Amino acid sequence: MSRLMWSLTRHPVGLAGSALAIVAGILLIFFLGLELTGYEGGPYLGILTFMVIPMVFVLGLVLMPLGLFLQRRKAKKEGREPGSGRMPVLDLNLDHHRRRLLIIIGISVVNITLLAVVTYKGVHYMETSEFCGTTCHTVMSPEYSTYRQSPHAQVGCVDCHIGSGAGWFVKSKLSGSWQVVSVALDLFPRPIPTPVHNLRPARDTCEECHWPTKFLGERLKVIPHFASDEANTESSTVLLLKVGGSEGHRAQGIHWHVDPGNRIRYRADEGRHEIYDVELTLPDGEKRLYMPAGGVPEDAGEWREFDCLDCHNRPSHIYRFPASELDNALAEGVIDPGLPFIRREGLKVLEQDYASHEEAQLEIDSRLRAFYVENHPDVLAAREQDIERAIRRLTSIYTTNVHPVMNITWGTYLNHLGHEDSPGCFRCHNDEHETEDGLVISQDCETCHTLLAMEEENPEILQMLRP
Ligand code: HEC
Ligand code: HEC
Ligand code: HEC
Numbered sequence: 516m517s518r519l520m521w522s523l524t525r526h527p528v529g530l531a532g533s534a535l536a537i538v539a540g541i542l543l544i545f546f547l548g549l550e551l552t553g554y555e556g557g558p559y560l561g562i563l564t565f566m567v568i569p570m571v572f573v574l575g576l577v578l579m580p581l582g583l584f585l586q587r588r589k590a591k592k593e594g595r596e597p598g599s600g601r602m603p604v605l606d607l608n609l610d611h612h613r614r615r616l617l618i619i620i621g622i623s624v625v626n627i628t629l630l631a632v633v634t635y636k637g638v639h640y641m642e643t644s645e646f647c648g649t650t651c652h653t654v655m656s657p658e659y660s661t662y663r664q665s666p667h668a669q670v671g672c673v674d675c676h677i678g679s680g681a682g683w684f685v686k687s688k689l690s691g692s693w694q695v696v697s698v699a700l701d702l703f704p705r706p707i708p709t710p711v712h713n714l715r716p717a718r719d720t721c722e723e724c725h726w727p728t729k730f731l732g733e734r735l736k737v738i739p740h741f742a743s744d745e746a747n748t749e750s751s752t753v754l755l756l757k758v759g760g761s762e763g764h765r766a767q768g769i770h771w772h773v774d775p776g777n778r779i780r781y782r783a784d785e786g787r788h789e790i791y792d793v794e795l796t797l798p799d800g801e802k803r804l805y806m807p808a809g810g811v812p813e814d815a816g817e818w819r820e821f822d823c824l825d826c827h828n829r830p831s832h833i834y835r836f837p838a839s840e841l842d843n844a845l846a847e848g849v850i851d852p853g854l855p856f857i858r859r860e861g862l863k864v865l866e867q868d869y870a871s872h873e874e875a876q877l878e879i880d881s882r883l884r885a886f887y888v889e890n891h892p893d894v895l896a897a898r899e900q901d902i903e904r905a906i907r908r909l910t911s912i913y914t915t916n917v918h919p920v921m922n923i924t925w926g927t928y929l930n931h932l933g934h935e936d937s938p939g940c941f942r943c944h945n946d947e948h949e950t951e952d953g954l955v956i957s958q959d960c961e962t963c964h965t966l967l968a969m970e971e972e973n974p975e976i977l978q979m980l981r982p
């Protein structure tokens with residue numbers, strides 16, 4: 516043992532390697548033990564335990580034999596230790612040789628076990644949404660905060676961003692390593708550009724959980740609106756959305772696009788905001804090419820297979836506009852519609868620019884109070900709690916959707932589902948994409964929904980459905 520240590524540590528490289536490996540090994544065992552006791556140290560401890568220390572440990576293990584090798588070469592050059600150019604001879608009949616072999620095997624088993632445990636747990640750890648969402652705190656906090664309020668809050672980041680299969684797993688780990696580096700060196704763009712061009716096709720992610728051929732039928736959608744008057748007058752838009760899907764042999768409605776029989780490809784600009792030519796292949800093999808009114812530019816991008824993400828581009832990181840956030844909060848009653856002018860004043864404070872979330876919190880509070888002090892002092896006194904609650908909700912609306920550090924403001928990430936907040940469906944359904952035979956992709960209002968009421972107070976249809 517002592518002879519082994521002696522030869523390992525004679526060269527400075529070997530000495531450094533041994534020291535690193537021993538210190539890192541002890542730390543690793545300590546932190547893994549800590550983890551076993553259930554201690555949760557947060558993402559930084561995770562990075563330390565599963566990335567930094569193991570790297571140091573492996574570096575140490577690599578340096579040790581390198582040190583031995585350098586030492587032998589040096590000795591050979593200096594002509595000392597005759598025979599040192601040859602490989603060492605192992606004679607199992609000799610006691611101390613047997614002992615040395617056993618020690619080397621023993622240490623290797625311990626090292627390999629330790630590395631295996633760390634790799635296994637580390638890979639597992641890096642797939643948790645906690646790691647993805649909080650490690651690179653500033654970068655990911657917008658995505659994490661919108662994700663946590665989305666219908667997919669229980670679905671892991673990796674289920675959409677990586678999917679299953681070894682190939683994508685390795686690919687994601689490679690690009691993930693680069694991302695860690697780019698965060699450390701502050702090289703990432705703000706905001707993070709979208710669409711994510713290397714996102715895996717929806718077939719391998721969304722369709723692991725949702726069936727494209729499931730018939731979803733029609734969906735009644737009630738969208739609340741509130742006016743800017745003193746009473747915050749409520750009205751509703753009621754739509755019967757033809758969500759559709761496949762029924763029997765026939766696909767229809769909005770999910771007709773993703774029926775396996777139909778195939779749509781398109782070319783668009785980098786951000787997929789402007790869609791150029793669209794090619795539709797029908798189940799019988801008939802092809803239709805719809806050309807845009809303005810022609811196709813020279814630098815039109817690659818063809819992209821149309822899938823779930825071309826409509827559901829924000830299934831998880833859903834950013835909304837202040838007006839619709841306010842309308843929803845008022846409809847839920849979290850912001851009390853009985854507070855005079857709260858819709859108008861709420862919109863005003865939300866549409867301001869603030870330098871940070873902290874400033875937003877202070878300013879929203881003082882501005883809203885100032886309004887009531889000046890105009891409705893009686894309300895401020897009588898309804899302190901409701902105003903307090905409104906301020907809290909307004910602040911959380913702001914801090915979920917606007918992230919000054921990442922240059923994310925209202926409308927940075929647009930949702931294509933519909934045509935209110937972005938051109939969305941109208942990128943194709945604009946009556947201007949036309950085939951040679953004069954067929955167009957229709958903008959007819961009845962194609963996708965039946966409008967049962969449009970910003971009506973107490974619409975008849977709702978009185979009938981909710982007597
Ligand atoms: C339900 C699926 C889904 C889940 C779960 C999900 N994402 Fe995403 N994410 C997407 C899609 C789709 C896009 C790309 C939108 C586009 O390309 O237009 C995206 C985009 C992003 C972007 C690029 C910036 C942006 O907002 O467009 C980041 C960063 C990101 N996701 C991080 C995360 C993190 C971190 C988690 C877990 C906390 C997560 N995602 C969970 C589907 C998902
Ligand atoms: C790991 C499984 C899983 C994956 C992967 C997944 N989803 Fe979902 N999705 C769900 C679950 C579970 C719900 C239901 C949540 C609920 O009922 O609140 C849901 C709900 C939805 C809804 C309805 C949301 C609403 O407003 O009620 C849409 C749309 C949707 N998913 C689209 C997608 C798209 C697009 C993708 C791919 C980017 C995707 N999902 C990937 C599990 C998944
Ligand atoms: C042409 C655009 C489009 C495509 C492509 C599309 N969807 Fe949808 N999907 C919609 C619209 C619009 C709705 C209704 C949204 C609403 O209720 O507000 C919807 C609703 C849904 C819902 C919720 C159904 C319900 O009853 O609430 C799920 C789940 C869903 N889509 C999954 C998918 C999946 C998975 C894919 C890909 C296989 C896909 N969608 C492709 C537009 C699309």
Ligand code: HEC
Pocket residue numbers: 757766767768769771772779781790793795821825826931932933939940941942943944954955956957962963
């Ligand atoms: C990439 C272009 C493109 C986009 C974006 C797009 N569509 Fe379409 N859509 C088409 C094409 C092409 C057709 C077939 C036109 C035809 O011949 O009727 C179609 C047909 C439809 C139909 C009729 C299906 C049937 O029963 O025959 C509905 C409904 C529809 N789209 C809804 C939507 C909705 C809702 C959105 C947005 C969430 C949307 N589409 C976005 C290209 C697109």
Ligand code: HEC
Pocket residue numbers: 738752754932933934935940941944957958959960961962963964966969
């Ligand atoms: C290609 C499909 C399509 C066509 C064509 C279409 N819409 Fe829509 N529209 C949608 C979808 C999808 C939504 C719902 C988005 C959502 O889930 O919030 C919507 C939502 C709406 C809303 C509710 C918006 C809100 O937030 O209050 C109104 C109003 C509306 N459409 C009016 C029209 C009118 C008017 C036309 C005819 C010019 C039209 N739409 C044509 C797909 C379409």
